[in-house]
Amino acid sequence: MTLLHWAIVSPFLFAILIPFLYKAFRNVHTGWFVLLLPVALFTYFFQFIPITRNGDTVKETLEWMPSFGINFIAYVDGLGLLFAMLITGIGSLVVLYSIYYLDKKKEQLHNFYVYLMMFMGAMLGVVLSDNLIVLYMFWEFTSISSFLLIGYWYHRERSRYGAQKSMLITVFGGLSMLGGFLLLYLMGGTFSIRELVVQADQLMTQALFLPALLLVLLGAFTKSAQFPFHIWLPDAMEAPTPVSAYLHSATMVKAGIYLVARLSPVFAESSVWLWLVGGVGIFTLFWGSFNAVKQTDLKGILAFSTVSQLGLIMSLLGVGAAALHYTQLDENIYMVATLAAVFHLINHATFKGSLFMVVGIIDHETGTRDIRKLGGLMNFMPITFTIAIIGAFSMAGLPPFNGFLSKEMFFTGMVRVLEMDIFNLDTFGMIFPLLAWVGSVFTFIYSMLLVFKTFTGKHQPEKLEKKPHEAPLGMLISPIILASLVVIFGFFPNILSERIIEPAVAAITPSLIQEGHAVETHISFWHGFTPELFMTFGVILFGVLLYLLLPSWKKVYTWIPERFTLNSFYDGGLIRSERGAKNFTSGYMTGFIRTYLVYIFSFLIAISLFAMWFKGAFAIETKDLSPVGVYEIAIALLLVISSVTILFAKSRLTSIISLGAAGYTVSLFFVLFRAPDLALTQLVIETVSVALFLLCFYHLPQLSRHEERMRFKLGNALISIGVGLVVALFAISSYSSKLFESISKYYIENTHDKAGGENMVNVILVDFRGFDTMFEICVLAIAALGIFSMIKLRLTRRDEG
Amino acid sequence: MKTNDVILQTVTTIVSFIIILFSIQLFFAGHYTPGGGFIGGLMSSGALVLLLLAFDIKTVNTILPIDYRLLTAIGLLLAVGTGAGALLFDVPFLTHAYDYFHLPLLGETSLHTAVIFDTGVYFVVIGITMTIIQTIGVSE
Numbered sequence: 001m002t003l004l005h006w007a008i009v010s011p012f013l014f015a016i017l018i019p020f021l022y023k024a025f026r027n028v029h030t031g032w033f034v035l036l037l038p039v040a041l042f043t044y045f046f047q048f049i050p051i052t053r054n055g056d057t058v059k060e061t062l063e064w065m066p067s068f069g070i071n072f073i074a075y076v077d078g079l080g081l082l083f084a085m086l087i088t089g090i091g092s093l094v095v096l097y098s099i100y101y102l103d104k105k106k107e108q109l110h111n112f113y114v115y116l117m118m119f120m121g122a123m124l125g126v127v128l129s130d131n132l133i134v135l136y137m138f139w140e141f142t143s144i145s146s147f148l149l150i151g152y153w154y155h156r157e158r159s160r161y162g163a164q165k166s167m168l169i170t171v172f173g174g175l176s177m178l179g180g181f182l183l184l185y186l187m188g189g190t191f192s193i194r195e196l197v198v199q200a201d202q203l204m205t206q207a208l209f210l211p212a213l214l215l216v217l218l219g220a221f222t223k224s225a226q227f228p229f230h231i232w233l234p235d236a237m238e239a240p241t242p243v244s245a246y247l248h249s250a251t252m253v254k255a256g257i258y259l260v261a262r263l264s265p266v267f268a269e270s271s272v273w274l275w276l277v278g279g280v281g282i283f284t285l286f287w288g289s290f291n292a293v294k295q296t297d298l299k300g301i302l303a304f305s306t307v308s309q310l311g312l313i314m315s316l317l318g319v320g321a322a323a324l325h326y327t328q329l330d331e332n333i334y335m336v337a338t339l340a341a342v343f344h345l346i347n348h349a350t351f352k353g354s355l356f357m358v359v360g361i362i363d364h365e366t367g368t369r370d371i372r373k374l375g376g377l378m379n380f381m382p383i384t385f386t387i388a389i390i391g392a393f394s395m396a397g398l399p400p401f402n403g404f405l406s407k408e409m410f411f412t413g414m415v416r417v418l419e420m421d422i423f424n425l426d427t428f429g430m431i432f433p434l435l436a437w438v439g440s441v442f443t444f445i446y447s448m449l450l451v452f453k454t455f456t457g458k459h460q461p462e463k464l465e466k467k468p469h470e471a472p473l474g475m476l477i478s479p480i481i482l483a484s485l486v487v488i489f490g491f492f493p494n495i496l497s498e499r500i501i502e503p504a505v506a507a508i509t510p511s512l513i514q515e516g517h518a519v520e521t522h523i524s525f526w527h528g529f530t531p532e533l534f535m536t537f538g539v540i541l542f543g544v545l546l547y548l549l550l551p552s553w554k555k556v557y558t559w560i561p562e563r564f565t566l567n568s569f570y571d572g573g574l575i576r577s578e579r580g581a582k583n584f585t586s587g588y589m590t591g592f593i594r595t596y597l598v599y600i601f602s603f604l605i606a607i608s609l610f611a612m613w614f615k616g617a618f619a620i621e622t623k624d625l626s627p628v629g630v631y632e633i634a635i636a637l638l639l640v641i642s643s644v645t646i647l648f649a650k651s652r653l654t655s656i657i658s659l660g661a662a663g664y665t666v667s668l669f670f671v672l673f674r675a676p677d678l679a680l681t682q683l684v685i686e687t688v689s690v691a692l693f694l695l696c697f698y699h700l701p702q703l704s705r706h707e708e709r710m711r712f713k714l715g716n717a718l719i720s721i722g723v724g725l726v727v728a729l730f731a732i733s734s735y736s737s738k739l740f741e742s743i744s745k746y747y748i749e750n751t752h753d754k755a756g757g758e759n760m761v762n763v764i765l766v767d768f769r770g771f772d773t774m775f776e777i778c779v780l781a782i783a784a785l786g787i788f789s790m791i792k793l794r795l796t797r798r799d800e801g
Numbered sequence: 802m803k804t805n806d807v808i809l810q811t812v813t814t815i816v817s818f819i820i821i822l823f824s825i826q827l828f829f830a831g832h833y834t835p836g837g838g839f840i841g842g843l844m845s846s847g848a849l850v851l852l853l854l855a856f857d858i859k860t861v862n863t864i865l866p867i868d869y870r871l872l873t874a875i876g877l878l879l880a881v882g883t884g885a886g887a888l889l890f891d892v893p894f895l896t897h898a899y900d901y902f903h904l905p906l907l908g909e910t911s912l913h914t915a916v917i918f919d920t921g922v923y924f925v926v927i928g929i930t931m932t933i934i935q936t937i938g939v940s941e
Contacts (some may be wrong), residue, residue, distance in 0.1 A: 295862050346905040676835035680827075684843040688930070693935060756899040756913055765837065766915045766922070770895045773918075777925040780874045784929035788870070791940045 011121030031099035075130035162235035177219025224256025241360030268321035277319025289442035316341035337413030376459030396447035411532035442545030459532025508619035564725020621736035842926025877925030
């Protein structure tokens with residue numbers, strides 16, 4: 001294990017220590033210990049920047065299951081590093097924030113930090129693994145730990161609901177993704193992403209390529225809350241706010257983005273990829289921002305805004321794939337989309353993290369997150385207000401914050417879709433810039449709602465639980481750092497571009513870089529009078545207009561009735577599938593043995609007939625048959641008569657006697673076919689069993705002792721006739737097709753010479769095959785002891801007595 | 802009601818001995834003619850059942866104070882022991898051996914380890930039959 005491996009698993013190892021630290025130092029907030037680790041990790045990953053900047057990568061292999069091709073390969077390139085720094089950097093800030101947010105006396109801090117560290121380690125593993133199976137393992141770790149974090153306040157019903165929902169949806173996606181990975185392995189013969197990328201051209205032509213693509217995308221879309229799988233994210237807001245800030249804005253939801261970006265070199269040449277990633281992304285952008293406006297809960301707004309922003313990044317990644325088809329262009333104008341995706345990824349993590357923390361502060365200091373109760377907080381919490389303004393304006397895409405820059409690049413990318421002439425983009429491509437623009441208008445509206453409904457307007461102290469005041473300094477540190485990053489990246493975007501963005505873009509589109517297309521990562525504030533600038537003007541204009549007129553068009557949201565929403569589909573689907581499964585089970589599991597026997601026998605008939613028909617196995621061969629004598633016919637008639645009597649007898653006594661008759665007839669058969677040992681045994685055993693039957697008959701309860709004939713049921717008759725026929729057919733067929741000689745000759749020759757006996761049956765029983773006999777007498781002994789204990793051991797009666 | 806079963810009881814005392822003898826004959830002749838441990842055991846328990854029918858369970862228990870569950874266990878032990886004994890001679894489990902010996906009273910006789918195994922079967926069969934019949938017999 002190298003240092004890099006230790007760094008990835010260190011959060012897991014540290015998580016083991018946390019409960020002990022919690023117990024040992026009850027006076028110190030556990031978060032202070034935890035804070036050390038992400039800070040250390042962040043500094044550690046910071047040192048990789050010079051390496052990736054030169055275009056180098058770090059790859060360390062730790063053998064795990066080499067025979068399956070599953071090894072823990074830690075791989076650091078621009079993309080992985082960017083994510084690792086986001087995870088550890090924002091992780092540090094969130095831990096710091098949580099120290100002031102969570103009360104050390106009231107909360108179960110050891111649980112919280114164990115889950116959080118598990119999550120951090122899992123995320124690091126996801127972004128730094130080169131092996132698909134290891135990636136999948138860490139991926140599921142993130143699902144599990146986020147499930148635990150969402151359900152952190154497990155005594156609340158809504159928390160449990162949200163946790164279950166996110167678990168079901170993300171694990172559904174995770175499992176599909178595993179399927180996709182396995183298909184990739186089948187095609188490429190390796191689990192390593194690096195090696196798959198090398199084979200990308202050859203993979204394209206295979207039949208499994210499309211299923212693999214769809215399954216992998218399903219995993220990415222569920223994790224990244226893309227339409228229609230976004231419904232878990234708003235319900236995940238029941239988690240403590242630091243968790244929402246960390247998982248549901250900066251890290252976990254970006255795992256899907258990471259996956260799409262990471263596997264872009266494998267899949268991106270396909271038109272399905274471009275249309276699905278781009279199309280679903282742009283629609284999610286629109287749908288998320290549209291729905292965010294109607295939310296009244298601050299975290300609800302942020303949840304939908306996260307959905308929408310993730311859609312934005314996703315659509316950029318999809319559109320960026322078009323760059324692969326225009327390699328002949330000197331200045332590849334489509335690269336800007338990928339560039340914008342990476343840039344916006346960073347920006348979103350900064351402003352969304354700070355906004356979540358702001359909302360947490362408001363919740364903490366006023367006791368509510370409902371915008372209908374809030375208002376006029378500007379004077380009480382000026383610092384929080386400033387941070388909120390910076391975050392929200394950046395989210396809305398206003399200058400001079402970083403959101404403005406990435407939004408401009410986003411528009412650039414979307415407008416350039418119009419110039420493409422592949423995959424029908426020249427006809428349908430119009431929806432990209434259109435939806436992008438409409439989505440941005442709504443983004444503007446909810447960003448304004450978030451700030452102005454909370455901080456301006458009338459103060460309503462009677463609706464608040466607490467008297468509002470400014471948050472403690474410790475709680476403000478993290479959002480201040482994030483907000484200042486928003487401003488810094490806004491004014492000096494190029495400190496990022498060469499160091500971080502360029503290596504990340506190089507990792508997403510390696511083939512283009514190899515062909516010598518320099519990535520133009522210089523981000524400039526001023527493009528001149530381009531269409532995207534006018535689009536931004538339009539966004540601001542329409543945004544302000546619609547924001548002011550909000551009360552008059554809010555009715556739009558009632559157009560979709562409650563029962564047609566995605567949530568009610570999810571809830572209804574869950575209820576229906578449970579009810580369906582229950583009905584199905586109670587439908588065929590009747591509890592009656594006769595029903596189960598019907599199933600068993602029908603299946604026996606069906607499967608035997610099918611097997612004989614399918615294999616063409618039925619055969620009749622008459623040359624082996626022995627002549628039939630008069631005794632055989634007579635005894636057979638006796639047997640038939642007694643069997644028929646059993647079936648149609650009115651009294652049970654008659655049936656028992658007929659059964660005995662049948663048994664004695666069988667022993668006559670044994671005599672006739674020269675099996676004296678069998679005949680003797682059959683006689684005695686038949687006697688004993690008839691005596692036992694009579695005993696049972698004598699003890700039948702008096703109440704329901706009707707003497708009546710067995711009732712006729714057509715189904716039962718058909719099934720029994722069927723079983724009889726099938727078994728008879730089988731017997732005839734197998735007798736007719738003997739494949740080899742019997743081995744009985746050996747016994748005949750050796751009974752005397754080797755075993756010193758004359759009675760071959762007995763010699764076989766005790767000598768040649770004595771092992772069977774040994775266990776048969778065991779069976780008898782068990783039966784006897786069973787009867788003994790069944791009769792003697794009467795626990796219920798002992799209780800009564 | 803007390804019935805006088807003197808005929809049945811007298812006949813039983815004679816007949817049960819004959820049955821026992823027959824069963825022992827079946828058992829010992831098993832290796833050469835039809836018979837063996839299983840049928841011999843059933844026959845012996847038939848004699849015991851006849852005794853049970855003619856007299857009552859208590860009387861039979863005083864005449865033959867046998868714990869039939871213990872008999873079953875001894876039978877199983879004999880069968881397994883015969884098999885395990887083969888291991889002492891470095892041959893596979895349940896390998897039998899036989900040879901001809903000159904015994905004082907019986908003359909030239911063949912002795913076979915399979916007979917010990919069969920004795921195990923014999924005991925088990927008597928044991929289980931009697932356990933079942935006695936258990937059911939004494940239950941109300």
